[in-house]
Amino acid sequence: MVDAMNVGQEFFGLPAKDKERLCHDSTKFGQKGCKNSSQVGASLVDENSNTGGILCNTTFIHWNWRDTLQHHFHPLESYASSWPEKSTRYRHCDPTLITLIQQDVYGLQLLKDGQWLGVEPLSNAFVVNMSLLLEVISNGKLKLGMHRVVTNSVCSRTSLAISVSYPYDGSIQLAKSLISPTNPPLYGAFQYKDFLEFLFANNAECETAMKYLKL
Numbered sequence: 001m002v003d004a005m006n007v008g009q010e011f012f013g014l015p016a017k018d019k020e021r022l023c024h025d026s027t028k029f030g031q032k033g034c035k036n037s038s039q040v041g042a043s044l045v046d047e048n049s050n051t052g053g054i055l056c057n058t059t060f061i062h063w064n065w066r067d068t069l070q071h072h073f074h075p076l077e078s079y080a081s082s083w084p085e086k087s088t089r090y091r092h093c094d095p096t097l098i099t100l101i102q103q104d105v106y107g108l109q110l111l112k113d114g115q116w117l118g119v120e121p122l123s124n125a126f127v128v129n130m131s132l133l134l135e136v137i138s139n140g141k142l143k144l145g146m147h148r149v150v151t152n153s154v155c156s157r158t159s160l161a162i163s164v165s166y167p168y169d170g171s172i173q174l175a176k177s178l179i180s181p182t183n184p185p186l187y188g189a190f191q192y193k194d195f196l197e198f199l200f201a202n203n204a205e206c207e208t209a210m211k212y213l214k215l
């Protein structure tokens with residue numbers, strides 16, 4: 001964990017031209033890249049990707065440094081003026097199964113009962129945050145964690161966010177064992193790809209995406 005954080009910090013400390021060499025110029029799902037990296041990630045991506053990688057068992061893992069700057073407070077025109085002091089829309093859920101987060105400096109906040117709760121950094125510990133797919137698969141028994149990250153003007157912050165996701169071309173349905181006459185299904189089966197396309201065509205709003213999946 002310490003090594004992974006160090007690698008991240010080392011990466012962001014590189015001159016911009018060196019980082020640029022490793023940038024992944026992804027415009028998938030209409031997300032626009034920004035030439036200043038705000039995120040470094042190692043992720044499983046499709047075979048068409050031309051980034052470098054390693055063969056792990058039978059799976060090719062692409063080391064995928066993406067030059068994205070994501071501010072989830074869409075639509076931008078409506079909310080940019082109130083950020084960061086009154087950032088009501090500056091929040092998101094992850095469209096994956098689960099996310100593990102390690103942060104070196106405070107910043108992560110979770111929404112609970114309409115209040116933002118700060119998560120203090122703990123060295124050698126991960127925050128385990130449930131993501132959207134887990135809420136769907138569990139038929140609403142597990143709740144996704146809506147979250148945001150606040151910044152400070154004093155020191156830089158590095159976080160590792162490791163998302164456990166789903167195959168892009170996979171189909172998803174809720175766990176049958178959780179369905180009963182008293183717990184009828186809340187969500188229908190869907191293709192993950194279709195869901196992601198819908199999500200990013202709708203300003204990445206979790207609430208809208210959940211409504212789309214509801215029966």
Ligand SMILES: O=C(O)CCC(=O)C(=O)O
Nearest residue numbers: 094101103108149159161
């Ligand atoms: O930096 C963090 O603590 C969280 C990052 C995050 O929410 C994400 O990558 O989805």
Ligand SMILES: [Fe+2]
Nearest residue numbers: 092093094147
């Ligand atoms: Fe997130």
